Amino acid sequence: MMGDHSLIEELLAADALGGLDDDDKARLARERSAHGACEECRSIEIGFAETAGRIAFSLTPQPVDDSMIERILSQPGAHRARQEPIAAVAGPPADELSERRAGRSRAWMGLTAAAAAIALTVVVIGSLGRGGTVAAQASTSQRFVEFAGSHTDARLAMAFTPGTPGAVLWGSGLDDPGAGQVYELWMIDDGEAISAGCVSPTDGVVAFRVDARIDTSQSMAVTNESSACPSEPTSPPILSADLPTLL
């Protein structure tokens, strides 16, 4: 456990103001990792985020178009959420994806397939999250897709049954997305990116059910987004996968 918080405090102060350069973002990620589940770090981060948010109140409020409320309320809220078609995410070329996939270890493929055999159970997700192995007979109707990314060692896979709504996404080795950030999954359907939800990893592990129409999508992508879970991607894909290429 680390006792010196001077560096992470300096980084978190700038991060709260949105002023970190890319190299310092990487340093912050390393510091977070080194400090682990650090209560003091959490306290510093929350305190600075709160402070930064309050700086906005030094400004004189500006009038907002009242019709904006109705435009927003005309959209389905959380109680009946559904996803809206949005702008496309440009993923890597298919041949690049194939090349990356070929380079993946067979062990991971095996783990993916085995885990996905009972992927719709929480038991599998929990086992994978703890780094355990799962031995089971895969159903022939289930399909598995592994994501690829050139700048990450993270491993992410999706299991689903064609013709059946929903899928399970799980992965490990994901970097902390950063303060106020999450990972967002996008289904690419005829060039449009449709959000399939946001998730934050715990100790690098994610596992969640995706309520998305897998059958109508041609590919998928994961981006790093604000915790607001925006309705369209604002950053390039970290991981992506083509759906037609099934294991």
Added chain:
Amino acid sequence: MGAIDLPGKRDRDLMARLHGGDEDAFRGLFHAYAPTAKALAQRVVRQSHLAEEIVQEAFMAVWKNPGAYESERGSVRSWLMGMVHHLAVDLVRREEAHRRRAEASIPQALEEQADHADEVVQQLGLPEERRAVRDALAELPLEQRAVLEMMYFDGLSQSQIAERTGIPLGTVKSRTLLGMRRMRGVLEGVER
């Protein structure tokens, strides 16, 4: 008559009601914070119509995904402003050149704009919050305040500030930390 203390528990209650699709709860949050959100977005992106888009995107996210707010991570108002700030800075960094074209004329226009939303925030007790934050900023040494404002309001990174001001990067970093520590200390002392 004392100010109504909207922030805090009432905000969290409104967020909880949003989970059930309560439109009145959304209107409450919107009226309380959209004007400040607009001011923040406009200060960063320098263009009113872009600021409106940012505010709409942020509040749309609140409406669609209120579960993104985690009460243990701070107040609703700071979470909202953090979201707006992130969207605005992201836009600025993507459209740097576009922003610079408008930079010269807008700040003055902002100062000259009438405070149409004051009657709204008056009812909600936010003038005290604004005064407290302004006082806290005013108490900062000028060099610390300048760094914080360039970073937060102009969307500049620490290295960009160092480059533009000629101040060593290490100095920018230390001023950021000292300024934020001081702001945090003062504002936590006037926690609403």
